[in-house]
Amino acid sequence: MKALIYEDEKWMDLTPLTYLRPVFELKCGATNLLEKILPKIHGMETGLWIRDYLAPLIQKKYRQPVNKKDFWTEDIVLVNGRWLAKPADNLTLEEEAIFTSEGDIVYAVIRKETINKFWDGDLYSFLAEIQKSLPAISIQAKIINYPWNLVHYNSEMLEIDFNNKSKKGIEGKVSSSTVVYGPEDRLYVAGETEIHPFVVLDTNDGSIFIDRKVKIFPYTRIKGPCYIGEATDIMPGANIREGNSFGPCCRIGGEVEESIFHGYSNKYHDGFIGHAYVCEWVNLGALTTNSDLKNDYSTVSVYVNDSLVDTGDLKVGSFIGDHTKTSIGVLLNTGTVTGIxxxxxxxxxxxxxxxxxxxxxxxxxxxxxxxETMLETARRAMARRNTELLQEEENIIRYIYEQTQSLRNKYIKKTQR
Amino acid sequence: MEIQEIEKRVKKVVSQVLNVPEDTIKQGSRFVEDLGAESIQSLELVAGFESEFDISMEEDAALNIKTVEKAIEFIKKYVDAK
Structure with missing residues (x-):
């Protein structure tokens, strides 16, 4: 049996986070969704099925075949790329069926005969056909439907991922005046990492995983659960509250709470970011702050596909697309969405x-x-970290630029004199 | 639209965005050197012209315009094409 990890049409509900990446590259905990799914299909020949415009870039990044129509030659298990899989979750592969959670496919076991009957190269129509014709079995599983789900589950996944990695102890260089406040077996400091004096690592309420080549500067407090990705710098005096995932290669300062930062993003200076999801190559200017709680303590609504959706959550911060920049002193409203x-x-x-x-x-x-100027700025920002904007990435950005033109014009018109 | 009308309205927008008296704005005035435009204000000028004339200009070309005179010529092309 083969396995195919796919994204369905609901990638749109996860924009702007998914404009430049497939849904399974979204992060939650210490890893992305794909890294949580792959152990479930270990040993199977695995393919990926994504939006066509992303395929050239993704094919370059992964060894798995991407969008190959001739991949569908035998029994297959289709796995939803929005599945937030946990170590305890297992696939049942014996019977042909669709396994669902609250109406969403989690995974589907498909026999070759069904493929021959319905597969015409269009995944969305194939999913619709099998939903009509195969038995559906409801299971307990978490599917990511909206951007705030990732933030909501981050603390829980950080703990699960820490336990799953099975690493603890200190391999890096830690100053003798660093304090581990709480159980020491809830801390891992990888090799080549350096923790300066007067840092507090609070593991009382959650684990702390600090990856390789991290630098944590003095007078910083880090509260678990927390994951600090490779080569990330935590700036002096940072207040890293619970539930954060950073990196790799981020620079994080000020106060941060229950937030997810993709790689190469900077929040170098003071300012508060909470319950936020920040994509790659973002730069938040000094004192940029987001609200994550309304003054009337009501639930926060967030723009999804140009319409407001009630999150049902009281604490919701910002969702910031790749390469976005804020100036000094920007104050982001509760539940703000910024595109790429x-x-x-x-x-x-x-x-x-x-x-x-x-x-x-x-x-x-x-x-x-x-x-052209925006691309040039991106190239310059990436060169500062010895990274190159790939032609495939540029093509995707140009494609999204065209696709979002009418929405942009609509908003420009709104504030014209 | 006559060129004089375009000039009058261009100067009105420039005056509002850059906060300079209209009578100090000449055709040969340079946005940065003579009128003190910061780079970010060039974006406001483009947005102001688009709003005033109900046109949509190509950004890279529009932002390369350095003088009031060139702006008038550039905008006229869009107004004539409407």
Whole structure:
């Protein structure tokens, strides 16, 4: 039997986080969703099925075949890339059926005969057909439907991932004046990591996993659960509260709570970020702060596909797309969504939604300096970390630029004089 | 639209965005050197012109315009094409 990890049409409900990546590259805990799914199908020949425009980049990154129509030659287990799989979750492969959780497919076991009957190269129509014709079995599983789900489950997954990695103890260089406040077996400090004097690592309420080549500067407090990815710097005096995932290669300062940062993003300075999801290559200017709780303690609504959706959660921060930058002193409203490659400057009460590639200046949405300038800025930012903007990545960004044009224009019109 | 009308409205937008008196804005005025535009204000100027004339300009070309005179010529092309 083969396995195919796919993304369905609900990737759109996870934008802007999914504009530049498949759903299974979203992070929760210490790893992304794909890393949690792969152990479930260990030993099986595995393929990936994603949006066509992402395929050239993803094929370059992974050894698994991507969007290969001739992959479907035998019995197959289709696994939803939005599945937040836990170590205790197991696949039942004996019977042909669809295994669902609250209406979403978690995985589906498909026999070759069914493939021959329904497979015409279009995954979405194939999923619709098998949902009509195969028995559905309800199981306990978590599916990521909206961006805030990832933040909501982050603390729980951090603990699970820590236990799953089975690493503890100190391999790196830790100052004698660093304090481990809590159980020492809930801490792992990898080799080549350096923890300066006067750092407090609080493991009382959760584990702390500090990966290789991390630097933690003095007067910082880190509360578990927390995962600090490779080559990340935690700046002096940082207040890293519970439930954070960073990196690799982030620079994190100020106060951060229950947030997820993809690699190469910077929150170098003071300012509070809480219950937020920050994609790659984001730069948050000094004192950038997000609200994650409304003053009337009501549930937070968030823009999804240009409509407000009630999250049902009281604490929801910001969702920030790749390559977005904020100026000094930006104050982001509760449940703000910013697309990819936005530039947001401070001033007044900011709106809760910024379409991708928008520039927001003096209370107005603007087109900004254009795609060529934005790409050049991205190249410059990446070169500073010895990284290159791949042609495949540039193609994706240009594609999303075209796809989001009408939404951008709509918002520009809103604030025109 | 006549070129004089475009010039009048361009100067009005420039005056509002850069906060300079209209009568100090000449055709040969340079946005940065003479009128004191910061780089970020060039974005506001483009947005202001688009709003004033109900046009959508190509950003890279629009942001390369350095003088009021060139802006008037550039905008006229879009207005004429409407």
């Amino acid at each position: 490659m936005c530039n947001i400057t401070a001033g007044g009460i900011l709106p809760k939604f910024f379409p991708s590639f928008i520039w927001f200046i003096n209370g107005k949405y603007m087109k900004g300096f254009g795609i």
